[in-house]
Amino acid sequence: MATIKVHGNALSTAAQRVMACLHEKGLPFELVLVDMRAGEHKREPFLSLNPFGQVPAFEDGDLKLFESRAVTQYIAHAYADKGNQLICLDPKKMATVSVWMEVESHHFDSAAAMLTWELAIKPLIGMATEATVVEENKVKLAKVLDVYEARLAQSKYIGGDNFTLADLHHLPSVQYLMTTQVKELFDTRPRVSAWCSEILARPAWLKVCALRGNQ
Amino acid sequence: MALKVYGPVRAACPQRVLACLLEMGVEFELIRVDLDSGEHKQPDFLLRQPFGQVPAIEDGDFRLFESRAIIRYYATKYVERGTNLIGSTLEEKALVDQWLEVEAHNFNDLVYTIVLQLVVFPKMGQRGDLALVRSCEEKLEKVLDVYEERLSKSHYLAADFFSLADLSHLPAIRYLMNEAGMGHLVRNRKNVNSWWMDISSRPAWKKVMKLMD
Numbered sequence: 001m002a003t004i005k006v007h008g009n010a011l012s013t014a015a016q017r018v019m020a021c022l023h024e025k026g027l028p029f030e031l032v033l034v035d036m037r038a039g040e041h042k043r044e045p046f047l048s049l050n051p052f053g054q055v056p057a058f059e060d061g062d063l064k065l066f067e068s069r070a071v072t073q074y075i076a077h078a079y080a081d082k083g084n085q086l087i088c089l090d091p092k093k094m095a096t097v098s099v100w101m102e103v104e105s106h107h108f109d110s111a112a113a114m115l116t117w118e119l120a121i122k123p124l125i126g127m128a129t130e131a132t133v134v135e136e137n138k139v140k141l142a143k144v145l146d147v148y149e150a151r152l153a154q155s156k157y158i159g160g161d162n163f164t165l166a167d168l169h170h171l172p173s174v175q176y177l178m179t180t181q182v183k184e185l186f187d188t189r190p191r192v193s194a195w196c197s198e199i200l201a202r203p204a205w206l207k208v209c210a211l212r213g214n215q
Numbered sequence: 216m217a218l219k220v221y222g223p224v225r226a227a228c229p230q231r232v233l234a235c236l237l238e239m240g241v242e243f244e245l246i247r248v249d250l251d252s253g254e255h256k257q258p259d260f261l262l263r264q265p266f267g268q269v270p271a272i273e274d275g276d277f278r279l280f281e282s283r284a285i286i287r288y289y290a291t292k293y294v295e296r297g298t299n300l301i302g303s304t305l306e307e308k309a310l311v312d313q314w315l316e317v318e319a320h321n322f323n324d325l326v327y328t329i330v331l332q333l334v335v336f337p338k339m340g341q342r343g344d345l346a347l348v349r350s351c352e353e354k355l356e357k358v359l360d361v362y363e364e365r366l367s368k369s370h371y372l373a374a375d376f377f378s379l380a381d382l383s384h385l386p387a388i389r390y391l392m393n394e395a396g397m398g399h400l401v402r403n404r405k406n407v408n409s410w411w412m413d414i415s416s417r418p419a420w421k422k423v424m425k426l427m428d
Contacts, residue, residue, distance in 0.1 A: 051361045051364065051365065052317070052321055052358070052361060063306050063309065065309055065310070065313050066313060067312070067313045067316030067317060067320065068316075069312075069316050070309060070312035070313040070315070070316045071309075071313075073309070073312050074305065074308075074309035074312065077305060077308070078305050078309075091288065091291065091292060092277055094288075095277075095279055095284060095285075095287070095288035096279070098281070098283075098284035098287055098288065099279055099280055099281045099284040101284070102281035102283050102284045103266075103281060105316075105319060105320070106281070106319070107266060110324075144266075147265045147266060150265065151265070
C-alpha cells in the first residue's frame with residue numbers, strides 16, 4: 001500500500017500538476033478517484049481532506065495537504081535527493097524560481113485556467129463555451145506570453161537554467177490549450193513554442209497524459 | 216542601505232513585503248512608485264517588473280518581484296534572526312505553503328475584486344459593478360467559514376505559530392474592513408475575529424500602518 005495518495009482524477013489540471021511532480025521524482029503513489037460529476041468533492045469525507053471542496057487532496061503517511069502548488073513544493077523538498085531535481089539549493093536561484101512560480105500562479109493561471117475550462121473541459125462535459133470570456137482571456141494570456149517570450153531569451157527555462165517546478169506548474173494548462181484555438185498564441189512566439197515542446201515531451205509528463213487516456 | 220523596496224506604501228502587495236521585513240528586523244529603503252502617474256508602466260520600471268506591478272526589490276545585484284516570492288526568500292534567508300515565519304520541519308513548512316496558496320487562490324482575488332469595484336473604480340470616476348461585489352462577498356463568506364472552522368482547531372492558519380500564511384492576509388483584510396466597509400465578515404466570526412485582532416496588533420504591522428500616514 002503506497003504511503004503517498006493523491007485524491008482526484010486524471011482530468012483535473014491541479015491533480016495532474018501533483019502527479020507530474022511525483023513522476024519526476026520517481027515516487028510511487030495511489031490515485032484515489034474522486035467522482036466530481038457526482039459532487040463527491042463537495043461532501044464528506046472529501047471535505048475533511050480539503051475543506052474548500054477542491055481536488056486534489058494529498059496524503060504522505062500522516063501528512064495531509066491540499067493546494068497543488070504547496071504539495072509540489074513539499075514533494076520537491078522532502079524528496080530532494082530522489083529522481084529529477086525540481087528546486088534549487090542556492091537560495092537566490094530558488095528565489096528566482098519562486099518568482100516565476102508566482103507568475104504562473106497569478107498571471108498565467110488566471111487566464112489559462114479560464115480558457116482551459118471554456119475551450120477544453122466544457123465541451124467534454126456537454127456545456128456551452130462563452131465566446132466573450134474566451135476573447136477576454138486570450139488577450140490577457142497573449143500579454144503574459146509576451147513577457148515569457150522576453151524571459152526565455154535570457155533563461156533556458158522559465159525559472160532559470162534548469163527545469164524546475166516553475167516550468168512544471170504550467171504543464172497541465174499548456175497541454176489542454178494546445179488542443180484548442182489558443183495553440184496559435186503559443187505557436188506565434190518562437191521561444192515560448194520551443195519551451196512548450198520541450199517540457200511537454202518530458203517522460204514524467206507523458207505518464208500523466210497516458211493516465212488521461214484511460215479515463 | 217542595501218535592500219530597496221519599490222512601491223507605494225498604500226498598496227497591498229508592497230505592504231505584504233514590508234510587514235515581513237519588519238517582522239524579520241531587516242533594514243530597507245522604501246522607494247516610492249507613483250501609480251497615479253503610471254510610473255509602474257514606464258520602461259525603466261518594466262525592467263524591474265515586466266508585468267508593471269508593485270512591489271519589486273533590489274538587494275545589491277539581486278532583484279526579485281512577486282510579493283509572496285519575496286517574503287518566502289527573506290523569511291528563509293533570515294530564519295535565524297527575528298521571528299520564524301516559515302516553520303521548522305518539512306511538514307510545518309508544507310502547511311505554511313498550503314495556507315499561503317489558499318490566501319493566493321481562494322481569498323485574494325475575491326477581496327481584490329471587491330476593493331476594485333467598491334473603492335478604486337469610483338475614485339477614478341467609474342461605476343463599480345455591485346452585482347459582482349455581491350457575488351464575491353457570497354463566495355468570501357464561504358471561504359471565511361472554512362477559516363472559522365480551521366481557527367477553531369489551530370491558533371493560526373498553518374499551525375500554532377504566526378507564519379507567512381497569516382501575514383499574507385494582513386493588507387487585504389485591512390482594505391476589506393476599512394475602505395470596503397465589510398468588517399462584518401470578520402467581526403461576525405468569533406475565531407476569525409480573534410485571529411484578526413491578534414495578527415493586526417503585531418508591532419511590525421503597526422509600523423506598516425505608521426508608514427501609511
